[in-house]
Amino acid sequence: MSAQLSADHETRVTTLEAFADTIIPGARRSDQDRAVAGASPTGGAVAAGAMELIHWDATGISQSLDGYARALNEHAREFAQQHGLDLDGDVPPFVALGFEQRTDLVRVLTAPGHPDKALWVLLSLFCYMAYDSAAHTGTAAALAAGHPGLTSMRLAAPGADGLWRFPSWSYGRQLADLHPGTTDTGSPA
Amino acid sequence: MNSVERTDVLVVGTGFGGAIAAYHLAAGGARVVMLERGPWLTAADYDHDFKLGSSYTRLFDFTVGDGMSVLGGNCVGGGSVVYFAAMPRAPRFVFERRGSVNRRMWPSSITRDTLDPWYDRVAESIAITRQGWDDVSYSGGLWAAACRHAGRTANPVPAAVDTAACTNCNWMMAGCRFDAKQSLLLNYLPAALAHGAAIRPLHEVQSIARNPDGGYRVHYQLVDAEDYRITAGEGSIDAEVVVLAAGAAATPVILQRSAAALGPMPHAVGRYFSGNGERLNTAVLNEERVREVLGLELDPAAFQIGKGPTVANWDRLDGSLPEYTRFSLEQLYFPPGLGTILALTGGQDPRWFGLEKKELLSHWQKWLIIFQMIEDDNEGVFGPPPARGNADRVSQQMLGLGTLSYKPTLNTQAAWAMADAECKDILERDGLATVTPWTNDLVGAYTVHPLASCRIGDDPRTSALDDRHELRGHPGIFVTDGSAVPAALTVNPAMTISALAERAVPAIVRAARERGVDVRYGAPAPDGSTAGRRGTAPLVPALGG
Numbered sequence: 029m030s031a032q033l034s035a036d037h038e039t040r041v042t043t044l045e046a047f048a049d050t051i052i053p054g055a056r057r058s059d060q061d062r063a064v065a066g067a068s069p070t071g072g073a074v075a076a077g078a079m080e081l082i083h084w085d086a087t088g089i090s091q092s093l094d095g096y097a098r099a100l101n102e103h104a105r106e107f108a109q110q111h112g113l114d115l116d117g118d119v120p121p122f123v124a125l126g127f128e129q130r131t132d133l134v135r136v137l138t139a140p141g142h143p144d145k146a147l148w149v150l151l152s153l154f155c156y157m158a159y160d161s162a163a164h165t166g167t168a169a170a171l172a173a174g175h176p177g178l179t180s181m182r183l184a185a186p187g188a189d190g191l192w193r194f195p196s197w198s199y200g201r202q203l204a205d206l207h208p209g210t211t212d213t214g215s216p217a
Numbered sequence: 218m219n220s221v222e223r224t225d226v227l228v229v230g231t232g233f234g235g236a237i238a239a240y241h242l243a244a245g246g247a248r249v250v251m252l253e254r255g256p257w258l259t260a261a262d263y264d265h266d267f268k269l270g271s272s273y274t275r276l277f278d279f280t281v282g283d284g285m286s287v288l289g290g291n292c293v294g295g296g297s298v299v300y301f302a303a304m305p306r307a308p309r310f311v312f313e314r315r316g317s318v319n320r321r322m323w324p325s326s327i328t329r330d331t332l333d334p335w336y337d338r339v340a341e342s343i344a345i346t347r348q349g350w351d352d353v354s355y356s357g358g359l360w361a362a363a364c365r366h367a368g369r370t371a372n373p374v375p376a377a378v379d380t381a382a383c384t385n386c387n388w389m390m391a392g393c394r395f396d397a398k399q400s401l402l403l404n405y406l407p408a409a410l411a412h413g414a415a416i417r418p419l420h421e422v423q424s425i426a427r428n429p430d431g432g433y434r435v436h437y438q439l440v441d442a443e444d445y446r447i448t449a450g451e452g453s454i455d456a457e458v459v460v461l462a463a464g465a466a467a468t469p470v471i472l473q474r475s476a477a478a479l480g481p482m483p484h485a486v487g488r489y490f491s492g493n494g495e496r497l498n499t500a501v502l503n504e505e506r507v508r509e510v511l512g513l514e515l516d517p518a519a520f521q522i523g524k525g526p527t528v529a530n531w532d533r534l535d536g537s538l539p540e541y542t543r544f545s546l547e548q549l550y551f552p553p554g555l556g557t558i559l560a561l562t563g564g565q566d567p568r569w570f571g572l573e574k575k576e577l578l579s580h581w582q583k584w585l586i587i588f589q590m591i592e593d594d595n596e597g598v599f600g601p602p603p604a605r606g607n608a609d610r611v612s613q614q615m616l617g618l619g620t621l622s623y624k625p626t627l628n629t630q631a632a633w634a635m636a637d638a639e640c641k642d643i644l645e646r647d648g649l650a651t652v653t654p655w656t657n658d659l660v661g662a663y664t665v666h667p668l669a670s671c672r673i674g675d676d677p678r679t680s681a682l683d684d685r686h687e688l689r690g691h692p693g694i695f696v697t698d699g700s701a702v703p704a705a706l707t708v709n710p711a712m713t714i715s716a717l718a719e720r721a722v723p724a725i726v727r728a729a730r731e732r733g734v735d736v737r738y739g740a741p742a743p744d745g746s747t748a749g750r751r752g753t754a755p756l757v758p759a760l761g762g
Contacts, residue, residue, distance in 0.1 A: 051570045052578075067572055086269050088446070088611040131571055140658050146281070146618075149659050150611070152570060153558060160578060161267035161554030163274075168266070181553055181581045184387075184518055191265050191394060193384040194522050199513060202350045203361035204371035207531045213340065214347035214375040215306035216534045216545075216708065 036094075039120045041079065043097040044151075046123045048078035050130040051155040054176070062119050065127035071176030077165065078158040087154055096151060097122075099144070107133050224250040225734040226725075227435050227456035229422045229471065232295020233711055234462030234698030236405040237339075237718040238725060242460075243412035244740035247729055250454060251414060252437055254421035254463070254606065255291035258298075259402060263392035267554050270443065273391040274614040280466055280607065282621030284661040285492055285597055287466045288555075291445075291614075293418050295464065296711065297400040298392050300665070301549070302377040303526050303709040304345045306336050306716075310536030310543065314704050317594050317628065322703040324675050324684030326759070327720075334756060335716040338749035342742040343715070344399045348373040348527060352380045355519050356585055357527030359502070360548035362511040363650075367643040369532050374547065374709075376527070387523035387552055408743030421448075421606050422471055425459055425694065426478035432457045432732070433693065438605060444613040448605070457732040458693050460725060462718075465490065465667035465700035466619065467607040469681075472671065472688070474602040483689040485681040486671050490597025490621060492664030493590055494544065494705040496633050496657075498640045499560045500585040500650035501577065510647045517582045525549040526588060526709075533639065534707055541632045544591040545707050546640060553581060559655040559663065560584075569656055585650065587640050591632035593705050595669055597623040623662060666710045671700035673717075685724035685760060686717070693728055697721045719753070720760065727761035 045063035054072025056064050064074055083090050097120070104121035107113075107129065115124040122130065137148040157163040159177035162170035168186050171178050186192050209217035225247040228239045235251060243249040256275050264271040276299050278291040290296040309329040316322050346352070353361065353373050361371035382397035389398065396403060410416065419440040426434045435454050441447035461468045469487035476482045504515050529547040536543075561567040562577050600620030603609050608617030625633075637654050644650040655663070674680025677689055686701055688694040697718040699710060706713055726738040738757065741747045 052575050053572050068575060072575065081269075084269070086444070086613040088613070088616065134570065135568075138659070150616075153616075156558040157267075157269075157554060160557045161552075163267055163269045163554070166266055166268050177578075178553075180575075180579045182517060182521075182579075183553070184521060186265060191384075192386045192388060194387065194519055195385075196516065196519050197354050197385040197522050197524070198351055199353070199355060199358035200351050201358075203353075203358050204365040204369070204528075206372050207370040207534075209531070209534075210372055211306075213306065213336075213345075214373070215712075216308040216531050 040094055040097040043100050043120045043122050044082065044093060045074045045079060046130060047100055047134070047151065048073035048155040050127070050134050051152050052076070052159045053127065062123050065130070067127045070180060073155040073159045076159040076175060076177040077162060078155045081158045081164040082151070082154050084164060089150060089154065103133060103137065221434065221453050221455050223455045224248045225456065225736065226458045226460060226729060227252065227454055228460045228462060229435070230295060230462035230464060230698060231293045231401070231406065231416060232290060232297060232462060232464060232698060233401065233715045234718045235295065235460065236401040236409065237715060238460045238462065238697050238722055239414050240405040240409040240743060241722040241738070241740050242725065242729065242736060243409045243414035245726055245736040245738055247734050247736035249409065249414040251416045252420040252422050252435070253293050253416060253418045254440060255293065255418065256442060257293040257416065257418035258392060260392070260394055260396045263394045265386065265388045265391070265394065270613065276392055277615055278617060279615050280617050280619040281660050282619045282623065285621050285623030286660040286663050287621070287667045288663070288665045289464050289466055289667065293416055294401045294406060298402065299390050300711060301389060301525050302398050303374045304377050304712040305375055305708045307706040307708055307713045308534045308536065311706050314540060314592065316704055317626070318679055320676070322674060324673055326684050331756065332716050332720070334752040335720045336712060337752050338719045338742065339712060339715040341746050341749035343377050343404050344379065345375050345377050346380055347375050348380065353527045354385070354522050354524050354550065355516060356522070356550040357525065357548045359507065359511070359513055359585060360587070361528045362513055363643050364530050366511060367646050369530055369643060371528050371530050374526050374529050385522045385524055387521060389524050390551060390555065404743045422463065423474060423605055424471065424478060425475040428455060431693070433459045435459060446610045446613060457734050458695070458725060458729045461694065461696045462698035464698055465670045466621065468696055468698055468700045469599050469670040470602045470607040473599065479691060483677065483681040485679055487599035489595040489669050489672055489679065490599070490623065490667065491593050491595045491669040491705045492597065492623065492662055493666040493668050493710055494593040494629070494632065494707070495664045495666060496589050496636065496662065497655045498587045498589065498637060498652050499655065500587060500640070500644045500652045501580055502583045502585055502650045503648055504583065506648040510649055515583060520582045523550060523552040525551065541592050541628045542635060543707055544589055544632065544636045546636065547588040547590070549586040549588045551586070556655070556663065559659060561653045561656050563651050563653045567653060569659060585644070589633070589636040589640070590705065590707050591629070591636050592707060593629040593632065594626040595704055596626055596629065597621055597670065599670065625662065666699065668699045668702040668710060669704055671696050672703040673701050674703055686721040687724065687728070693732065695721060695725050723757045723760040
């Protein structure tokens, strides 16, 4: 990889990581981590696998990631101008924004009426899928590996055969009176 | 030489509308071919897995429109494989609805009384359990107790579930691994196959043309088994009669695309779409208050059973109330990955993403989801059809962009607001929970029960089908899926879609006979039972049977 290509790749990855971390924030991976802002003490979308998921061609957005990163950085530059911010040139503009500023910008991009709203919602959807369902990997394996999203949501582990069953499911007693119009099929009248 | 395959009856779609029609026609002696755009999976194939490409994503389609998104089945068995199997009959007042057209929307020939025998036929064919309180999930029990605490009633919901076989696995929406859910794969479809019908999965119907002999030619494309964005060939089948049952988000699109070859479609094709008035509220329960006020414990392990609905509140299903003020509130619970993005944090500045939302997700086991079904205003309209199928596919499965546009009217918005307020009144009473509706701002309103995009009715200006489900101006084409249902039902629609499909069969049989097909009406239920047939026999002559 040439130096320019490598730099472009780095820009794309950190920009998209910063976006995913705005959707579901996580803990910094190191003291030098700029993309993940460190707004939360536990792993967020990035740690959950958002980058792996959006780079998978099955999602349908993997070919669009350069465009996504470029647009995010353009929007970040405009945002900085509008708000009189002096962005650190060592990192891409979106990464240079603080967490609250990234949040404000994502709210603008996904607000009803924004011309590209559908695209940003789509990218957000995959960030969610990485966190709340580990869609890039098998669910049982993700749980076994301590996937941050599934673990935080306390999804129960499967049985030995890889399947879920809940032997206890009901309070087992009548908890309300039936509607007086209920027919003998159990339907409304 | 004509190499195009011929059959008597071509059925598009294998969900409730398609499977029921296909069974009766095959049992009556017709040659029947069913085309299904999704894969053909059975119990052993149903993974307990959220991974993209597992059965879970292969079975579904999520179509994003402008103001409305639709989640539907995409597999042999259609919605019956992925739904929650709630099978209530629609309340009596539904059939008298007038809506914004201010005259009866349903055909005069259909009332609850005239539909009940057809409901009975379905109940004889698909094993439906009138669930008891022992079958009610923890979340359903909690909803019942909250309703009682608020002076309301609550009902276990009739469901097509063999409760003895159910393991409460949490994966009910991903097909039933244990064959507890009585999907069409266990009744109508095997019976249709036994009578010689053929099912062709991964055949996506694109359009219909008329042949010189008055029959129809149905064009399809073959869809790759793994990546639905890819097609691998195409073909055509000739048939005397076509039964369209591709679902309310796809049937009108096929007809729109066919207009070039078939001629003009009725005005109502692709219009009057209803989302069944559906909307979700998330209640975050306060464990301590639930214990103190209701005397119930939230068992964290048990409170993630993705099963439902098991309990509904029907107090507002009161025919004496004005239209748009009647609704039901049904408890749901399902695994993550199916819309958690739409849950909003509460307070002054609700958000669907960010730090507070992450916190909300971590309390997922304390969520109680309430599913409301109001009377909406049939606002949906389909735009010009996409190049193929009913959506421009984005991901290999699951996600596509459709042309449906839905701008809720003040009637619909007011009805949702009323149902939201009722959820709050019940669940925020005495601090039991904090309730917030899901946002419509991201992907629009969201329905899992699309209806009415090609509806039956007496008025040709507002209905695409006559009361026997035949497409106006196009004899020999019938529509039997949810798109034929005229309006929102205030309850889950599968039972009504099925009863209407049963009722439509005599006229389809007659049309086939008139076209020279040697077919008779009068098959028993798929398992051979005949009580339902006896019940509907007096109604059949008026339907052409």
